[in-house]
Amino acid sequence: xxxxxxxxxxxxxxxxxxxxxxxxxxxxxxxxxxxxxxxxxxxxxxxxxxxxxxxxxxxxxxxxxxxxxxxxxxxxxxxxxxxxxxxxxxxxxxxxxxxxxxxxxxxxxxxxxxxxxxxxxxxxxxxxxxxxxxxxxxxxxxxxx
Amino acid sequence: xxxxxxxxxxxxxxxxxxxxxxxxxxxxxxxxxxxxxxxxxxxxxxxxxxxxxxxxxxxxxxxxxxxxxxxxxxxxxxxxxxxxxxxxxxxxxxxxxxxxxxxxxxxxxxxxxxxxxxxxxxxxxxxxxxxxxxxxxxxxxxxxxxxxxxxxxxxxxxxxxxxxxxxxxxxxxxxxxxxxxxxxxxxxxxxxxx
Numbered sequence: 001x002x003x004x005x006x007x008x009x010x011x012x013x014x015x016x017x018x019x020x021x022x023x024x025x026x027x028x029x030x031x032x033x034x035x036x037x038x039x040x041x042x043x044x045x046x047x048x049x050x051x052x053x054x055x056x057x058x059x060x061x062x063x064x065x066x067x068x069x070x071x072x073x074x075x076x077x078x079x080x081x082x083x084x085x086x087x088x089x090x091x092x093x094x095x096x097x098x099x100x101x102x103x104x105x106x107x108x109x110x111x112x113x114x115x116x117x118x119x120x121x122x123x124x125x126x127x128x129x130x131x132x133x134x135x136x137x138x139x140x141x142x143x144x145x
Numbered sequence: 146x147x148x149x150x151x152x153x154x155x156x157x158x159x160x161x162x163x164x165x166x167x168x169x170x171x172x173x174x175x176x177x178x179x180x181x182x183x184x185x186x187x188x189x190x191x192x193x194x195x196x197x198x199x200x201x202x203x204x205x206x207x208x209x210x211x212x213x214x215x216x217x218x219x220x221x222x223x224x225x226x227x228x229x230x231x232x233x234x235x236x237x238x239x240x241x242x243x244x245x246x247x248x249x250x251x252x253x254x255x256x257x258x259x260x261x262x263x264x265x266x267x268x269x270x271x272x273x274x275x276x277x278x279x280x281x282x283x284x285x286x287x288x289x290x291x292x293x294x295x296x297x298x299x300x301x302x303x304x305x306x307x308x309x310x311x312x313x314x315x316x317x318x319x320x321x322x323x324x325x326x327x328x329x330x331x332x333x334x335x336x337x338x339x
Contacts, residue, residue, distance in 0.1 A: 008318035015317050016310025019266070023306055027273045028299050036284060037292040045299050052303045056310070072328075 006066030010085075013060025017053050017092050024049035029099050046099035057092050061085060079123035080130050086116050164240040171229040178226040182219055186278060189215040194285075212285040223275070230271070238263040255319065258312040265309035269302045 024046065032045040064085045068078055090112035098105025120127055189211060197207035242259035276291075276298055283291035 008321040011317045011321045012311075012314025015314050016307060019310045019313070020303065020306045023269060023273075023302065027270075028295075028302065031273065031276065031280070032295060032299075035280065035288070035291050035295055037288040039289075039292060041292050041295065045295065048299055048303060052307065056307075 006063045006070065009063030010060045010067060011063075013056050013063060014088060014092075017056035017060060020049060020053050020056065021092050021096065024053070025095055025099075043100045046096055050093070050096040050100060053092055053096055057089055061089055076126050076130075079120065079126050082119055083116060083127070086112065086119065090116075160236075160240050160243045164236040167233055167236040171233045175226050175229050175233065178222050182222050182278075185215060185219055185222075190281065209286055212282040216279065216282050216286070219279070234267045234271070235264060238267060255316060258315045262309045262312035262316075265305045265312070269305050269309075272298050272302065 028045050028049065029042060032042040035041055064081075067073065068081055068085070073081065090109070094105055094108045094112060097108040193211050193215075194208045197211055200207040202210060239260050241263055242256045276295065279294075280291050283294060
């Protein structure tokens with residue numbers, strides 16, 4: 001299997017997940033909140049969309065990790081891309097968890113931040129260098145304008 | 146390859162002509178019927194239901210009866226224009242797909258992916274809009290009705306969105322593979338040059 005397969009699988013999975021995520025947060029969860037019924041409709045709808053999003057996110061993360069573990073990604077970019085994958089997973093899942101139950105959302109957010117910190121610790125040098133370079137480039141760009 | 150691109154461009158022109166024809170035939174009917182639906186909805190909500198608020202017929206509150214009658218009337222009207230609407234959405238999605246496809250010289254399979262993706266997203270948006278329109282009257286009949294309807298729409302929407310996502314994913318995969326292969330060959334070229 002080629003490394004580009006993992007990359008394209010990740011891209012496809014994130015695309016599908018974001019489509020479901022967008023429709024759920026922007027359309028269906030507000031609609032569920034408007035329906036006045038005794039049953040907890042909003043968490044029910046949110047959990048249905050959460051399940052669909054989680055399936056897509058799982059496939060996308062697996063593809064992204066497969067790509068990150070391949071020889072095609074430069075060593076210094078790996079920690080940054082890994083952080084980006086974790087951030088994308090958190091952005092897609094935490095708001096839906098929040099809609100199911102705020103406590104679940106809070107726990108999910110704490111877990112995501114912990115995972116991001118734990119994976120960032122061994123690579124603080126690379127991350128600091130990357131952020132520094134990005135800031136220098138930004139300053140150059142601004143001064144050029 | 147060149148023949149394939151020409152056929153996509155030729156098909157784009159045909160689809161454009163058929164979309165314009167479809168628009169010319171269906172749009173007036175859809176607009177008139179939509180106008181009637183909106184008038185019915187507005188009159189029921191702001192005139193008949195407030196007027197009948199304190200009345201009942203054979204023990205049934207009149208607002209509920211009026212809601213049911215309005216729902217049947219609107220459902221009949223919507224059914225009348227649904228086919229036209231779906232044809233129009235299909236034509237618009239197909240036209241957009243061929244327009245994108247012809248612009249970046251895509252093959253038939255890619256164009257089909259564009260079409261499936263766009264059509265599915267438009268269907269879900271239409272269903273959500275219709276539900277928003279009907280929700281209050283369903284609520285008036287029985288709150289559980291709108292809840293059940295929303296659950297059914299949500300399940301259908303998830304499957305439809307997954308299908309749309311898969312179609313767009315295939316396109317994204319195509320672009321990603323193209324990009325990754327270009328990058329890999331460039332890296333290999335640089336490695337060989339040294």
